[in-house]
Every structure is written in structure tokens, then in C-alpha cells.
Amino acid sequence: MITGIPQSGAFRWTYRAYVALFFIFLALPLVTVCVFAFNDSVFPSLPWNGFTWAWFFGDTAPHIGVFHERPILRSIVTSGVVAFWVALLAVAVGTCNAFLFVRYDFRGKSVLYILMLLPLIIPGIILGISILVFSSSVANTLEDATGLWFDGLRPGLILVVLGQFSFITTFATLVISARLQKFDFSLEEAALNLGATRWGAVRAVTLPFLYPAMGAAGVVAVLMSFENFNTTLMLVGSDAPLTITMFDRLKLGSTPVLNAVSLLLIIVSAFLGLASLLLQKREK
Amino acid sequence: MTSTPDLEAREISKSFDDFKAVKDISFTVPQGTFFSILGPSGCGKTTLLRMIAGFQKPTSGDLLIKGRSVLDVPPNKRQVSMVFQHLALFPMMNIGANVGFSLRQRGVNKSDIKQQVEHVLERVGLGGVADRSVSSLSGGQKQRVAIARCMVLEPDVLLLDEPLGALDLKLREHMKIELKQLQAEFNTTFVYITHDQSEALVMSDQIAVMNHGVFEQVGTPKELYYAPQTAFVAGFVGEANKFVATVESIAGNAVTLRTQGGRSLQGVAAGAGLAKGTKAHVFVRPEAVRLSRSAPQSAGNGGEGIVQNVLFNGANSQVMLLDQLSGAEINVALPQTGEYRDLVKGGAVHFWWETEQTRVYARD
Amino acid sequence: MPVTDRSKLTFYLLLAPLLLWLVTLIILPHVGMFIVSLREKVGVREYETSFANYAVFFNEPLYWNTFARTAYMSIASTVLTLLIGFPISYYIAKLTRGRTKTTLFLMCLIPFWVSELVRTFGWMILLRETGVFSGVLQYVGLADAPVEMLYNDAAIMVGLVYTSMLFMVVPLVTTLDSLDDSLIEAGYDLGASGFAILREIVIPHAMPGIVSGCIVVFMLSLGNYLTPILLGGKDSLWFTGLIYSQFITRFNWELGSAFGFLLLGLSSLIVFVGLKLSRQSLGKTMAQT
Numbered sequence: 001m002i003t004g005i006p007q008s009g010a011f012r013w014t015y016r017a018y019v020a021l022f023f024i025f026l027a028l029p030l031v032t033v034c035v036f037a038f039n040d041s042v043f044p045s046l047p048w049n050g051f052t053w054a055w056f057f058g059d060t061a062p063h064i065g066v067f068h069e070r071p072i073l074r075s076i077v078t079s080g081v082v083a084f085w086v087a088l089l090a091v092a093v094g095t096c097n098a099f100l101f102v103r104y105d106f107r108g109k110s111v112l113y114i115l116m117l118l119p120l121i122i123p124g125i126i127l128g129i130s131i132l133v134f135s136s137s138v139a140n141t142l143e144d145a146t147g148l149w150f151d152g153l154r155p156g157l158i159l160v161v162l163g164q165f166s167f168i169t170t171f172a173t174l175v176i177s178a179r180l181q182k183f184d185f186s187l188e189e190a191a192l193n194l195g196a197t198r199w200g201a202v203r204a205v206t207l208p209f210l211y212p213a214m215g216a217a218g219v220v221a222v223l224m225s226f227e228n229f230n231t232t233l234m235l236v237g238s239d240a241p242l243t244i245t246m247f248d249r250l251k252l253g254s255t256p257v258l259n260a261v262s263l264l265l266i267i268v269s270a271f272l273g274l275a276s277l278l279l280q281k282r283e284k
Numbered sequence: 285m286t287s288t289p290d291l292e293a294r295e296i297s298k299s300f301d302d303f304k305a306v307k308d309i310s311f312t313v314p315q316g317t318f319f320s321i322l323g324p325s326g327c328g329k330t331t332l333l334r335m336i337a338g339f340q341k342p343t344s345g346d347l348l349i350k351g352r353s354v355l356d357v358p359p360n361k362r363q364v365s366m367v368f369q370h371l372a373l374f375p376m377m378n379i380g381a382n383v384g385f386s387l388r389q390r391g392v393n394k395s396d397i398k399q400q401v402e403h404v405l406e407r408v409g410l411g412g413v414a415d416r417s418v419s420s421l422s423g424g425q426k427q428r429v430a431i432a433r434c435m436v437l438e439p440d441v442l443l444l445d446e447p448l449g450a451l452d453l454k455l456r457e458h459m460k461i462e463l464k465q466l467q468a469e470f471n472t473t474f475v476y477i478t479h480d481q482s483e484a485l486v487m488s489d490q491i492a493v494m495n496h497g498v499f500e501q502v503g504t505p506k507e508l509y510y511a512p513q514t515a516f517v518a519g520f521v522g523e524a525n526k527f528v529a530t531v532e533s534i535a536g537n538a539v540t541l542r543t544q545g546g547r548s549l550q551g552v553a554a555g556a557g558l559a560k561g562t563k564a565h566v567f568v569r570p571e572a573v574r575l576s577r578s579a580p581q582s583a584g585n586g587g588e589g590i591v592q593n594v595l596f597n598g599a600n601s602q603v604m605l606l607d608q609l610s611g612a613e614i615n616v617a618l619p620q621t622g623e624y625r626d627l628v629k630g631g632a633v634h635f636w637w638e639t640e641q642t643r644v645y646a647r648d
Numbered sequence: 649m650p651v652t653d654r655s656k657l658t659f660y661l662l663l664a665p666l667l668l669w670l671v672t673l674i675i676l677p678h679v680g681m682f683i684v685s686l687r688e689k690v691g692v693r694e695y696e697t698s699f700a701n702y703a704v705f706f707n708e709p710l711y712w713n714t715f716a717r718t719a720y721m722s723i724a725s726t727v728l729t730l731l732i733g734f735p736i737s738y739y740i741a742k743l744t745r746g747r748t749k750t751t752l753f754l755m756c757l758i759p760f761w762v763s764e765l766v767r768t769f770g771w772m773i774l775l776r777e778t779g780v781f782s783g784v785l786q787y788v789g790l791a792d793a794p795v796e797m798l799y800n801d802a803a804i805m806v807g808l809v810y811t812s813m814l815f816m817v818v819p820l821v822t823t824l825d826s827l828d829d830s831l832i833e834a835g836y837d838l839g840a841s842g843f844a845i846l847r848e849i850v851i852p853h854a855m856p857g858i859v860s861g862c863i864v865v866f867m868l869s870l871g872n873y874l875t876p877i878l879l880g881g882k883d884s885l886w887f888t889g890l891i892y893s894q895f896i897t898r899f900n901w902e903l904g905s906a907f908g909f910l911l912l913g914l915s916s917l918i919v920f921v922g923l924k925l926s927r928q929s930l931g932k933t934m935a936q937t
Contacts, residue, residue, distance in 0.1 A: 019739050022732070023752075026759050029770025029810070032780055036773055045778035093665045100662040115670050121863075121919050122674075123871025125888045126908045129895055130677035133684050133905060166673035198655075227763035230873050230888075234895065243765050250769060250878065259773075262766040273761035277754075337837060360836045372834035376852035385848070386838035433838065 030266060037259035044256040055260040066260045075245040079226055082157060082241055086164045087221035091214050093165075094172030098210075101173070102180045119167035128234030131163050156237030163231040168224050172217040175280075179213030180206075216279035223272050226265075288351035290315045290473040291336065291441050296345030298331050305331040307497040308345065313441070313475065313490070318467050320484040321477045323494035324520070329477045332494070333443050336475065337366045349440050360389075365434030366443040370450060371426055373418045373433070379405070380414030383433045404436045405429075408466060423451050424459055428466070435470055444476040448483060460486045481521050485509065493517045514555055515645035518567040525573075525614050527566040528647070531558055539644045541566060545610025549585050550639040557646030565645045570602060571617040572641035575624055576634045586636030589614060591627050603627055605635060678912075685905035701906035711890065711907075718887040719914060721801070722869035725808035729816045729865050730858065732809065737820035737857075738850070742829070753821065760814040768878045771807050772798060775879070799881035807875035812868050816861040823857030824850070859926040866922075867915050887911055 036044045040052035042062050054063040066072060101113060119127065132155065139153035152158045183206060191201035229243045236244050242261070249258055289312040298306040305328040313319045321329045334340045336347065338359030346353050354362055365386075374382050381388075383404060384397040392400075398414075405411055408428040413421070421429060427447060434442055448456045448463075464487045467474045478484055484491045485505040492502045493516070501513045512518035519526065529541035529549060541549045541564060551566055558564055568585075580586055589605030592613065601618040616635060618624055627633060688700040705711045740752050759767065774780045775797040785791040797803060827850065835845040851858070876886035891911065894904030 015735070015739065015743075019736060019752075022736050023755055025810070026755065026813070029767050029774060030759055030762060031770075032773050033766055033770040043778065044773055045776065046780060046783040093669055096662045096665045100659075100666060104659055104662070106659070112666065112670070115674065116666070118674060121867055121915065123867065123888070123911060123915060125871055125873055125891060126681075126912050127677075129891065129904060129908050130681040131673060132895070133901060134677035134680040137680055137684070162673060166669070169669055198658075223761060227765070229763070229765060230871065233873065233892070243763055246765055246769075247874070250765070250772070258769065262763075262769060265766055266762050269761040269763070270758050273757065274754075277757075339833060339837075358836075359833075360839045360841065362837075364837075366834070366837045368830045368834055370828070370830060372828065372830040374831060374835070374849060376849065385835070385840070389839040389841070389844055437839070 033259050033262045034266065036256055037263045039256055039259075042255050043253070044259050055256045062255060064255070064257060066257055066264065069257055071245060072242070072257070072261060075240050075242045078157070078239050079241040079243070082161055082164065083222045083225040085161045086168055086225040087218045089161070089165045090169045090172040090221045091176075091218045093169050094176050094217055095210065095214060097169070097173040098176040098180045102177055116170060116173060119170045122167070124167070124228070124230030125234060127167060128163055128231040131159060131166065131231075132234050135159055135162075154237065155235055157239055159235040159237075160232050160241065163235045164225045164228050167231070168221045171224065172221055175217040175220065176210060176213045179210055183209055212279045216276045219272050219276040219279065223269060223276070227269070287315065289313055289348075290317075290350060291319075291475065292348040292351075293332075293336075294346040294348070296332075296335065296342045296347060298328075298335060298340060299343045305497055306335070306342075309497075309499055310345075311492060311499065311502060313473055315473055316471050318464065318474045318476065318487055318489045320488040320491045321475065321494050322481060322484040322491050322521070323477075323479060325479055327494045328497040329479075329494050330445065333366075333445055333475065333477050336441070337364055337443055338362045363437075363440040364443060365437060365439040365441075366445065367427075367430045367434055367447045369445045369447060371430040371447060373426060373430055375418055378415055378417050379410075379421070379429055382418060382429060383414070383436055385433065386437045400436055404432045407435075407469060408432045424455055424462070427451075427459055428462075431463075431466060435472065439472065441473045441475055442470075444474060446478050446480075448478070448480070456483075463487055485521070491521075493520060495520070512554065512567070512643065515565045515567070515647075518554070518565075518643055518645065522569055523571075523615070524567040524569050527568075527612060529564055529566050529644075531560050531562050531564050531644075533560060534558060538639070539564070541644065543610050543612060545607065545612050547585075547587065547607065547610035547612070549642060550583070551585075551642030551644040552640055554643040555645045558644060563647045565647055567643045567645070568614075568637055568641060570615040573614065573616040573635050573637045575603075575616060575619065576636065579634050580636040582636070584636055584638045585642060586634060588632055588634050591629050591631045591633065593629060594618070594627055603633075605633065607635075608632075681905045681908060684902055685909050687902050689902060695902075701903045702910075704903060705906060705910065714885045714890055715887050715910065715914075717885055718870060721804065721808070721886075722866050725805055725812065725869045726862050726866045728805065729809050729812050730862060733813055733816040733820060733861070734854075734858075737817050737824055740817075741821045741824035742827070742832075756814060756817050764811055764874055767811060768807055768874050771803070771810065771879060775803055775806075798879060799884075801880070803879040804876050804884060804886075807879040808869045808872060811872065811875055812865040815864040815868060819857040819861045819864075820854060821857075823854045827853045855926060859922055863919050863922045866918055870911065870915050870918075 037055055038051050038053070039048055040054065041047070041049040052058075052063075054065055056065045057067055058065040059068040097116065101109070101116075135153040139150045142148070142150050142153075187205050187209075188201045191205045192198065196204060226241075227243060229247065232241055232244060233247075240248070242265075246258060246261065291313040293309055293311050295308045295310050296306060297304065297308050307328075309332065321332065323329045331340060335342050338354070338357065342355065347355055349363055354364075374385065377385070380398070380401050384401045387397045387400060401414055402411065405414060408431060410425060410428055410432070413425075413429075418426065418429070430447065431442070444463075448459050451459060460483055463474075463476075467487075476484070476487065485508075488505055490502060491505055491508055493500045493508060495516050501508060501517045503511075508517060508521045512521060518524055527543050527549070529543040532540045532542055532548075534540075534553065537552050539551045539553050539558060541551060543549065543566075549566060554567075574580075579588070587610075588608050590608060592604040592606050595602045595604065596618075599620060603616050603618050603624070605614045605616055606612075607614055614635065618627075624633070685701055686697050686699065687695040688698040690696050705715075736756075740749060740756070744752060772779070776782070777794045777796040777798070779797070781797055782791070782795045785795055786793075831849055831853070832845055835849050840848065871888060873886070873888040873892065876884040877889055880886065887907065888911070891904050891907045894900045894907060
């Protein structure tokens with residue numbers, strides 16, 4: 001903090017007011033979404049018709065709450081399944097990548113590193129269509145050649161998982177690499193010196209050191225997968241994850257049940273986000 | 285002297301919440317003086333310096349530069365420049381832009397800036413480096429650029445916030461001399477804060493020893509060394525053997541005391557508050573103690589000691605003696621004549637020091 | 649030597665998943681997409697290699713107008729995000745400390761952990777005719793009929809700035825945090841005004857953060873689909889919308905792939921130019937976000 005620069009009172013108060021306005025700007029849409037989850041009206045808009053829990057627990061049309069909306073419940077499960085596989089794959093591959101980039105020097109390393117970062121600068125929608133185009137042509141070729149069906153290569157959950165995995169892995173790699181870089185290699189040497197095998201040393205010393213980062217990467221992966229829209233939109237089949245279901249409802253206009261889902265999402269996201277921060281803090 | 289001092293503080297204080305960092309300090313610094321504020325970390329010297337620079341507003345008191353109060357002058361308008369602890373050279377600019385920074389702020393035209401920058405760089409012995417980047421300089425050169433950057437404005441007072449702290453020992457020794465020479469060259473008032481007594485002693489015309497927010501003593505290096513007025517100064521400036529003793533009699537300046545171990549000491553009263561029967565602190569510098577093979581016959585304090593340890597460190601070697609009479613431990617600087625090179629642990633030797641070198645302070 | 653053999657084996661085992669991921673999910677799909685974009689349909693399942701799809705893009709004003717509009721709207725949203733986010737980042741990095749700093753920073757992060765869909769939904773409720781702003785304006789008497797604030801460029805801009813804010817604030821706070829306070833004090837001590845310090849010391853120091861923030865925000869705006877479609881309405885004319893309709897509605901994958909490649913080209917070009925101008929590497933820039 002810079003205490004030494006005297007500023008005029010007016011300037012200081014204007015600045016503070018600006019900062020306050022900024023945070024109102026940040027909070028406004030989220031607060032609005034949450035508030036209208038409790039409006040006893042069939043549209044998520046004014047006027048305010050009084051408080052209700054119907055958009056959470058209601059079971060008679062048109063007041064059908066989240067917990068009685070089959071399509072939404074199903075898409076939450078779908079999102080959960082997708083997020084689980086994406087996180088698992090991304091953390092596994094990310095850990096391998098971290099070891100490779102931190103521990104090994106090889107020809108073409110810098111090229112591979114740049115390639116590894118590329119998914120960050122490819123717009124999600126393009127990542128989606130390129131995987132869609134590629135998997136379809138592979139499927140066409142295979143089907144022409146064998147006469148069998150390859151449903152896994154057609155739009156659907158497998159492609160959604162692969163599409164999200166393709167860029168979330170980069171984040172996982174960065175998070176885990178950063179942690180591995182801080183690892184004191186002499187700890188592993190000490191384990192070897194005390195008679196451990198190489199794999200034993202990694203398992204006993206290095207991996208436990210990486211666990212918080214792997215955990216944080218996993219949480220981040222779940223969070224990113226859950227809220228991903230662009231890539232998923234291009235690869236989705238008949239089973240839609242939550243964001244896609246919500247998007248379709250939103251375009252058509254929906255009851256405040258969407259607000260209720262959003263409120264739950266906000267709570268879960270904030271919780272997961274804080275969890276990932278706490279995990280990363282524990283590293284220190 | 286009749287001319288107005290460059291810097292004057294009048295009962296200046298600074299409090300942070302409940303904590304009083306600087307308590308009613310008054311002092312004057314005449315033009316062209318190298319004035320050091322010496323004190324342990326946390327004594328308030330940095331706060332004092334930042335008040336002079338204008339980065340902190342005093343809670344009470346007044347601050348005058350060239351006789352004019354500057355309390356309401358913001359730091360960017362004060363005729364005071366500061367060399368920061370880590371120099372704070374701007375890494376985003378080359379050396380010339382760094383040195384010319386303040387001139388640019390005043391709207392001096394480009395060719396004048398260039399000329400003045402080159403001139404001041406030459407004065408610090410770094411002509412022709414204006415186009416190079418800051419990172420290409422060595423630690424000592426950076427120091428000189430930082431000073432040049434301040435001096436280009438010809439400030440009334442240059443403040444230096446422990447700028448030598450980050451340098452390694454050899455370079456620090458060298459820079460002490462160089463700083464002193466630069467100060468003489470520019471003939472500007474320097475206010476230098478440090479916790480390193482040797483920096484202060486070597487460079488300063490005047491030193492203020494600061495502790496717990498007050499000046500314990502202000503004086504020349506010699507005064508501080510030979511005639512410290514408080515126990516803190518005696519302990520902080522130079523090294524000292526410290527004994528606790530009870531006052532047995534006082535006659536004018538002369539004090540007779542007895543230590544806990546039973547040794548009688550003759551000393552001079554160096555501060556107020558001494559009274560018969562009270563406990564007092566006695567300070568004796570290791571370099572004031574003489575060694576001899578036989579018992580000395582002159583007045584003063586002395587006795588026989590057993591060598592506990594010889595700490596050989598070239599010119600700064602010391603020997604630790606155990607006073608056989610009182611059981612007290614006494615550090616003695618080993619004379620550099622080679623006369624006592626045969627001293628070994630367990631050997632016996634006589635020690636002796638003058639009454640005037642035995643400074644007695646009341647215990648507070 | 650058995651040891652080196654084993655470590656070689658480990659190396660290849662570690663290399664395999666990386667290569668599998670990059671080759672099958674990144675490289676081959678993009679090569680494949682490029683090949684598809686060069687196909688011209690001449691009959692049922694009959695194709696010829698040509699630049700016909702790219703020619704369609706350049707000959708149809710709607711297409712390249714949309715492309716140009718997407719680009720400059722993205723630039724505008726990037727500049728706006730920077731202008732709004734910089735004072736906030738400076739406030740968090742330099743004018744607060746300890747608990748307050750952590751809290752403010754967290755308050756910046758939380759909205760972005762929430763799905764973009766939810767955030768956009770929030771703006772829809774605020775801006776639409778029956779929405780909160782319209783209601784408030786009528787209530788205080790500034791409007792006597794419902795005001796539609798949705799489905800225009802300003803609404804898109806609000807949504808884009810909101811959605812991208814975090815990616816500007818985080819790198820800015822990181823770089824500003826690393827600016828030594830004594831540099832600012834030194835500038836002030838040497839007679840600089842607040843504005844001169846900002847221009848000569850703060851901004852040059854924050855440049856890496858500004859560049860990486862701008863690159864990321866630009867890319868995100870360019871590739872955004874949700875915000876323009878939901879806040880801008882059917883006629884929002886966003887390039888990603890064109891790609892979507894070619895793929896999903898018209899089923900013209902050849903043209904859609906060509907569009908995709910053009911968007912990818914523009915986005916890569918901007919990233920490349922940004923990095924060159926600021927003399928930074930991709931790795932370092934991305935590590936900041």
C-alpha cells in the first residue's frame with residue numbers, strides 16, 4: 001500500500017465510489033438471477049408478485065420446481081458424468097505432461113510446449129467444429145470400410161468429453177507443472193538414497209507433494225466442464241448437459257425455474273472455486 | 285553560525301494508532317553537513333526520514349528546510365530528494381532517462397536535459413553511460429546513478445535510506461569512502477540513516493543515535509565514541525564490556541564502585557542519576573584495556589585474568605579473559621604488535637585500563 | 649544399460665498421452681477442418697479441391713461485414729474492459745492490503761466461477777422490456793412506457809465487458825502487485841505528478857499484464873457465442889453465429905469450416921501481433937492468466 005502519496009479528499013472519494021460501483025456492476029446480474037428465483041410469477045421479470053419456494057419444490061404446472069423437473073435433473077446428471085470423466089482424464093494426462101515438461105529435456109520440447117498451450121488460444125467453438133468434422137470423417141471412412149456403426153464418433157457425450165478434455169488438459173498441465181517446479185528434487189534423491197526404487201520414490205515423495213495441485217486441477221476441471229458451452233454446443237447429441245438445456249430454455253423463454261437452477265449453480269460454483277483456492281493455498 | 289540551517293526539526297512527532305514512532309525530536313543540520321541517524325531497526329529512523337521526504341505527515345511539530353516550513357509541501361514539490369533503500373531506479377527507462385526524470389517533470393527542454401544529465405553523470409564518474417540500461421550496471425554504479433538522479437535537481441537536502449545495505453561487504457567498504465567523497469564534491473547536505481555504526485562513523489560529520497523514537501545523543505563520531513552520554517549509546521556505538529556494579533562513593537565526576545563479583549572500580553560519571561548505593565552500568569571498550577606480563581603499578585583499574593579463549597581475526601583479534609578476582613568475563617582487543625601472540629587458553633595475563641575509560645551510567 | 653533403458657521407457661510412457669491428446673484432438677482435427685474447407689461440393693458426395701468456400705466469404709458482403717463487425721466490436725470491448733478494469737486492479741494491488749485485498753480480489757473472482765450462461769441470463773433479466781432497469785426507470789418517472797434495452801450493440805458490449813473482466817483484472821493485479829512501491833515514491837520524490845507517474849512508471853511496468861489481458865479478452869470476445877446471441881438477439885451478426893448456422897442449421901460444413909479457419913486466423917494473428925509488439929512469449933503470457 002502506498003501511504004506516502006497524499007491525494008485530495010475529493011479524488012479519494014471519487015475513486016472509492018468508482019470501485020464500489022464496479023463491484024455493484026459485478027454483483028448485479030448474479031443477485032438479480034437469485035432474487036427472481038423466488039418471484040411468484042411465471043416469468044423471471046417484474047412485477048414482483050411475492051415470495052415463493054415453488055421454483056425449487058413446486059410440483060404442479062406451471063409451477064414446477066427444479067426438484068420435479070425431469071429434463072433439468074437429467075441434464076444435471078449428464079453434466080456431472082461429463083465433468084467426472086473430463087476431470088479424471090485431464091488430471092491424469094496433465095500429471096504426465098507435468099513430469100515430462102519439468103523433468104525431461106528432449107528435442108522438440110519447446111515446440112510441444114507451444115502446441116500444448118495452443119488450446120488456450122483456439123476459440124472454443126472452433127475446437128468443437130474441428131473435432132466434429134474430424135470425428136465424422138473418421139466415422140464415415142470406418143463405416144464405409146467395415147459396414148459397422150461407430151456411434152462414439154458421432155455427436156454425443158463421448159465427443160463432448162473429448163472436446164472439453166482437449167482444452168481443459170492444458171489448464172491441468174499448467175497448474176500441476178507449477179507445483180512440480182517447486183519440488184525439491186533432493187527429496188526424491190534422499191528417498192532413492194534410502195533404498196527406494198525410482199517409482200517407489202515418486203509414489204512416496206513426489207506424488208503426495210503434488211496431491212493438492214492435482215486436487216485443485218481436478219476441481220478447476222469440474223468447474224470448467226460444468227459451465228462449458230461453446231465447445232459442447234457443437235458436439236452435443238441427444239443427451240444435453242445442463243448448460244445446453246438451459247440455453248434452449250432461455251431462447252424459448254422460461255419460468256423462473258431457470259433462476260432456481262442458476263442459484264444452485266452459483267452456490268456450487270462458488271463453493272468449488274473456493275475449494276480450488278484453498279487447495280492451492282495449502283501448497284504453500 | 286548565523287546562516288539558516290538546511291534542515292531543522294522542531295519537536296517533531298509521529299504516532300501510528302497507539303504507537304509513537306517518533307517522539308518530539310528537535311535538531312538542526314547546517315548546510316553541507318553529512319548527518320547520520322544511527323539506530324537499531326524499529327527505532328523510528330525510517331519514519332523520521334519519510335517525514336522529511338514528505339511521505340508521512342508529522343502528528344505534531346514542525347519541519348523547516350532553508351528556514352521555511354515544508355509541512356504543507358507535497359513530496360513532489362519539496363526541495364528534498366531521496367536515495368531509496370533498494371535505489372528504486374526505474375527499470376523501464378535507460379540511465380539517461382532515469383537521471384533526467386526530474387528535469388522532464390519540470391518541463392526542461394530536451395537538449396538542456398541531455399546536457400545536464402551528462403554533466404551530473406560525469407560528476408559521479410559515469411560519463412557516457414546515459415544510453416545504457418540500468419541492469420547493465422554494477423551495484424556500486426547503480427548507487428552512483430541513484431545519487432546522480434537526485435543531484436541533478438540540486439536539492440537542498442539529500443536523504444539516503446540505508447542504500448548500502450544491499451551491497452556485499454567489500455563493496456560496502458568501498459562505497460562508504462565514495463559516498464563521503466561525493467558529498468564533499470556536491471557540498472550538499474546529506475541525511476543518512478543506517479543501523480550500521482561503522483557506516484555512520486566513517487562518513488558522518490554529525491551522528492544522531494536514535495532509540496525508541498528519541499535521539500539519545502547527537503555529536504561528532506569522536507564524541508559518540510569517546511564520550512557516549514547514555515548507556516544505550518555506549519553499547520550501540522563501538523564495542524564495550526559491560527558490568528553491573530554498586531556505587532560506593534561519588535566525588536565530583538569520580539565514582540568508586542564495586543561489582544557483584546567484588547572488584548572495586550574507579551570510573552567517571554557519564555550520566556545523571558548516580559547516587560551512593562544505587563546500581564550502575566559500567567562500560568569499558570575492549571580496545572581501552574591494556575595487557576601486560578607483570579602487574580602494572582599505576583592508578584586505574586586492573587587485575588589478573590586467565591585466558592578463556594583467543595578469537596583470532598587478524599587485526600580485529602580479541603582475547604577473552606576471566607577476571608580471577610571477580611569471575612567476570614572481559615573482552616580485550618589484542619594489540620597488533622605481535623607481543624601477545626603466544627597467549628593460549630589457560631594462560632595468565634595482567635590487564636589494566638584508565639579511570640577515564642571507565643564510563644558509569646545510572647541503571648534505569 | 650538397464651537404468652537408461654528404463655528411464656527411456658518412462659519417457660516414452662509420459663510422452664504417449666501428450667502426443668495422443670495433441671495429435672488426435674488438436675492437430676488432426678484442424679488439418680481435417682482445413683481440408684474440408686477446401687472442398688467444393690459438385691454433386692452428391694462428390695467434391696473438388698478449390699478455394700470456392702473462401703471465395704463465397706469474400707463475395708458475400710453479409711459474411712465479411714459480420715466478420716469485420718465481430719472484429720471491431722471485440723476490439724472495442726477489449727479497450728473498454730481495460731479502461732474499466734485498470735483503476736480497479738490498481739486499487740486492489742496498490743491501495744489495499746491484507747484482508748481487504750484478498751476479499752476484493754475474491755469478489756472479482758466469484759462471478760467468473762459461475763457459468764457464463766447464468767451471468768448472461770442475469771443481464772437479460774436486467775435489461776429486457778419487462779426487466780429490472782425498465783421497471784426502475786418507470787418507477788422513478790424517467791420513462792412512462794417499458795424500455796427495451798436488450799437486443800442492441802450496447803447490450804452486447806455490456807455482456808462482453810462483464811464476461812471478460814476477470815481475464816483483464818487478474819493479470820493486471822499480478823503485474824501491478826509486483827511493482828515496487830518505492831518506484832512510485834521515487835517518481836513522486838523527483839517531482840512527478842500523479843499522471844506522469846502513471847504514464848512513465850506504472851503503465852510501462854504493467855505492460856506485460858496489459859498485453860496478456862488484452863489478448864485473452866480479445867480472443868474470448870471474438871469466440872463468444874452466448875453473449876451476442878442472447879443479448880444481441882437474432883440479428884446480432886456475430887461471426888460465431890454464422891459458423892453455428894452453417895454447421896447446424898444449413899449443414900454446409902465446407903463453408904462452416906472455411907469460416908472457422910478465418911476466425912482462427914484472425915485470432916492467431918492478433919495474438920501473434922500482440923506478442924510481437926510487447927516482445928513476450930506465449931508461455932509467459934498464458935502463465936499469467
